Amino acid sequence: MAGDAHSTDEAAQRQALSEAAEWFAEWQAGGLAPTQRERWQAWWEASNAHRWAWQQVESVSRRFSNELGESDRQHATQVIGQARQRRRGRRQLLGGLASLAMVAVLVGILWQSTPLTQWGARWGADYRTATGEITRIVLEDGTQVWLNSASALDVDYDPERRRLVLVAGEVLVVTGEDPVRPLYLDTRSARLTPLGTRFSARERPDDELLTVFEGAVEIRTGDQAGQQQVVEAGQQASYSSAGIAPPDAAQGAREAWASGILLAENLTLSAFAEELGHHHWGRIQVDPAVADLTLLGAYPLHDLERTLRMMESALPVQAHRVVPGWIRIEAGAKASE
Amino acid sequence: MATYRPVAPQAYHTGCRASLGQLYYHHQPWLQRLLCRRLGCDAAAADLAQDAFVRLMRTPRSFDCDEGVRAYLSRMAKGLCVDHWRRLDIERAWQESIAACADAGLPSVEHQQIVIETLCEIDRMLSRLPEKVATAFLGSQLQGKPYRQIAEELGVSERMVKKYMAQAMLQCALIEAGFEASL
Numbered sequence: 001m002a003g004d005a006h007s008t009d010e011a012a013q014r015q016a017l018s019e020a021a022e023w024f025a026e027w028q029a030g031g032l033a034p035t036q037r038e039r040w041q042a043w044w045e046a047s048n049a050h051r052w053a054w055q056q057v058e059s060v061s062r063r064f065s066n067e068l069g070e071s072d073r074q075h076a077t078q079v080i081g082q083a084r085q086r087r088r089g090r091r092q093l094l095g096g097l098a099s100l101a102m103v104a105v106l107v108g109i110l111w112q113s114t115p116l117t118q119w120g121a122r123w124g125a126d127y128r129t130a131t132g133e134i135t136r137i138v139l140e141d142g143t144q145v146w147l148n149s150a151s152a153l154d155v156d157y158d159p160e161r162r163r164l165v166l167v168a169g170e171v172l173v174v175t176g177e178d179p180v181r182p183l184y185l186d187t188r189s190a191r192l193t194p195l196g197t198r199f200s201a202r203e204r205p206d207d208e209l210l211t212v213f214e215g216a217v218e219i220r221t222g223d224q225a226g227q228q229q230v231v232e233a234g235q236q237a238s239y240s241s242a243g244i245a246p247p248d249a250a251q252g253a254r255e256a257w258a259s260g261i262l263l264a265e266n267l268t269l270s271a272f273a274e275e276l277g278h279h280h281w282g283r284i285q286v287d288p289a290v291a292d293l294t295l296l297g298a299y300p301l302h303d304l305e306r307t308l309r310m311m312e313s314a315l316p317v318q319a320h321r322v323v324p325g326w327i328r329i330e331a332g333a334k335a336s337e
Numbered sequence: 338m339a340t341y342r343p344v345a346p347q348a349y350h351t352g353c354r355a356s357l358g359q360l361y362y363h364h365q366p367w368l369q370r371l372l373c374r375r376l377g378c379d380a381a382a383a384d385l386a387q388d389a390f391v392r393l394m395r396t397p398r399s400f401d402c403d404e405g406v407r408a409y410l411s412r413m414a415k416g417l418c419v420d421h422w423r424r425l426d427i428e429r430a431w432q433e434s435i436a437a438c439a440d441a442g443l444p445s446v447e448h449q450q451i452v453i454e455t456l457c458e459i460d461r462m463l464s465r466l467p468e469k470v471a472t473a474f475l476g477s478q479l480q481g482k483p484y485r486q487i488a489e490e491l492g493v494s495e496r497m498v499k500k501y502m503a504q505a506m507l508q509c510a511l512i513e514a515g516f517e518a519s520l
Contacts, residue, residue, distance in 0.1 A: 010516065017514060021507035025499045028477055029484050053510070060509040063458060064478040072444075072452050073479040075434045080460050080475060082433070083426035084468070261370065297366035 016053035019043065024057045125152035125167040132279050132302070134260060142176030143183070146258040149279045157181075170202060172258040189241040190221045202254055204238075211236035211250045219244055260302055264295040269315070273329060280304050282325030290317050290331050360406060361390055368410050375418045385417045420457070423464075427456050462509045473498050474505035 023040055026032060032040060044050055068076060129135050129147045136146050139155060141162060147153060151169020162183040164173060175183050175194070185192045188203055192210065194217055202209040210219055212231045220228045222241050231237045235247040256263035262279075264272055270291040273284040279301050293315050299307040308319040308327070318332030365386055373382035389410060400406045431453055435444070444452070463471040469491050476482040476490070477498075484498045491498070511517040 013514065014511070014516065017510045017516075018507055021503045021510060024506045025502035028502055029495075029499055053514075056510040056513045057506060060462070060506065060513050061478070063455070063462075068452060068455055068479070075431070076452075076456055076459070076479045077472075077475045079427060079430040079434050079456055080463070081472065082430035083423065083456075083460055084464075084471065086426045086430075087422070087464075259374070263370075296363060298370040 012049055013053065016047070016049040017056060019050070020053035020057045023054075024061070126155050128152040128167075129169070131281055134257065134301070136258075141178055141181075144174040146172040148172075148257055166203065170254075170257070190219050190239055193218045193220070207238045207240035207245075209236055209238045209254075211254045213250065256298070257301060260300060262299040262301045262307065264297055264299065266294045266296055269293045269295065269311075269317070269329065272311070276301075276304065276307065282327070285322075285326070285328045287328070287330035290315070290329065293317065360393065363403075364406055364410055365390065367407075368414055371411065371414055372418065375414070376421065381421060385414070385421060388417055389413050420461075423460055424453070424457055427453055427460060431456065462512050463505065466505055466508055469493065470501040470505050473501040477502060 023043065026036065026040075044054060127135070127137055127145070127147055129149060129151050131150045133150075134146060134148055136144060138144050140157065143162070145153060145164070148170035151171060152167035153171050154165040154167055156163040156165060160181060162175075162178065162181050164171075164183070164185045166185065166187050173185065183194065187208055189208060202211070210217060210231055212233050212235055216230050216232050218228060218230050219237065219239050220226075221239055221244065227239075227244050229237065229239075229244045231247055234250050236250045237247040238245045251263075251265055253263040253265060253267075262272075262275055267275070268291065270286045272295050273286045277284045295311065295314060297310065297314065299310055301307075308329075311329075312318055312332075316331060317329050320328045320330065322328050368389060369382050369386040372385050373379055376382050376385070392413065393410075400409065431449070435449075459475075463474065466474070473487050473491060476487045477484070482490075484495045484502075488495045488498045493501075508517075
């Protein structure tokens with residue numbers, strides 16, 4: 001369509017389109033006077049680029065006339081106007097949400113390793129969840145907290161500071177802004193201070209894991225080591241009272257659970273079963289022969305049956321119910337369609 | 338501890354020349370998830386994820402790295418969502434509009450589909466333009482209103498309407514010529 005206008009550079013083509021658009025606006029004003037018409041004719045003949053540009057204008061113009069009948073066109077303006085209006089409303093809403101300057105914090109620990117002494121603290125905590133339950137709470141300053149399965153959180157706010165304490169499990173915190181009181185999250189071995197950011201952290205038996213999704217977070221470990229490190233967006237770093245390990249790439253799974261999703265990014269089957277185990281009563285066992293197969297995808301945390309079926313269609317394994325509450329995953333033919 | 342931690346995303350076997358099948362296997366799940374989060378609808382997300390891979394199949398391209406694939410698919414997903422919402426908006430507005438004058442008799446479903454498709458296309462072309470510019474252009478091109486009438490309705494001069502018309506046509510022509518993508 002462009003003819004040898006292809007050989008001219010893009011700037012010349014854009015210029016020609018701009019001129020063609022001007023001419024079009026003249027035409028639409030109610031036709032051209034004879035002298036104008038001559039000028040248009042001269043312009044049109046002057047170069048291939050001009051003729052090419054005029055073709056573009058004509059084909060745009062046809063789009064508005066070809067497919068639509070007379071009555072359609074009368075509706076059309078109103079229809080497009082309404083669609084634009086809806087879109088504008090939606091954009092304003094999204095803009096409003098974005099400007100809340102939210103800060104997300106996610107912290108977890110491995111449930112199974114929780115010492116018995118922590119059970120007491122868990123029951124005494126301000127907020128807690130049962131196995132399989134994920135809850136969202138809204139605190140007085142607008143801070144939102146998602147509590148993962150079998151988790152507990154203490155909230156300790158005073159006029160000077162906003163202190164959250166992870167007692168057990170895993171939390172995702174989205175903080176509202178407070179110009180006066182800083183917010184921090186105390187975990188077993190460190191204080192996590194968000195530096196205007198969205199990040200996650202998780203406690204494990206031997207250490208803890210901080211994952212930063214946006215901005216940066218400072219880790220400051222407890223008294224004896226007293227190390228500190230700022231972890232940047234897209235990174236995660238493990239730490240304990242003994243020190244902080246060098247950061248590596250972040251994983252998205254540590255915030256997906258808040259939406260009820262088990263996010264497997266090349267997760268081994270054994271780790272997958274372990275993660276599922278946090279959300280369902282009973283035992284999920286994996287045959288060592290298939291334990292190292294890896295899974296990729298998003299699985300519904302609350303729907304064990306569906307998750308197992310999805311797993312079976314992704315990997316050559318089958319889930320057997322040994323007895324109620326005891327599932328064993330072992331090698332097996334792919335479920336037939 | 339070591340067993341828990343999943344392998345970092347760099348470990349996907351996409352490489353430089355991953356087949357579409359490999360790309361699908363590695364990227365369809367998160368893409369659908371992303372779409373689902375945006376659309377709040379599982380079925381629509383699955384459809385759009387499928388569309389994305391069909392487009393990828395039609396215009397094959399090679400990616401240097403995993404991030405490249407993700408960035409490309411994320412951009413495509415964004416465009417697909419915008420299109421999806423546009424279609425819903427247009428369909429809804431269209432239904433309302435024809436319901437309001439039911440006496441004229443309902444056009445055939447086939448015809449309605451063509452009209453909706455055309456309106457989506459027009460809306461897409463005009464989506465970057467300011468309100469008055471788009472209104473002027475639609476008034477002139479769809480309803481055949483003279484500049485004078487448009488000027489009165491918008492409360493601007495006729496010269497301004499002419500400027501709006503040129504601005505709108507230039508935007509459409511740039512899209513038509515492939516210099517700019519519609520939004």
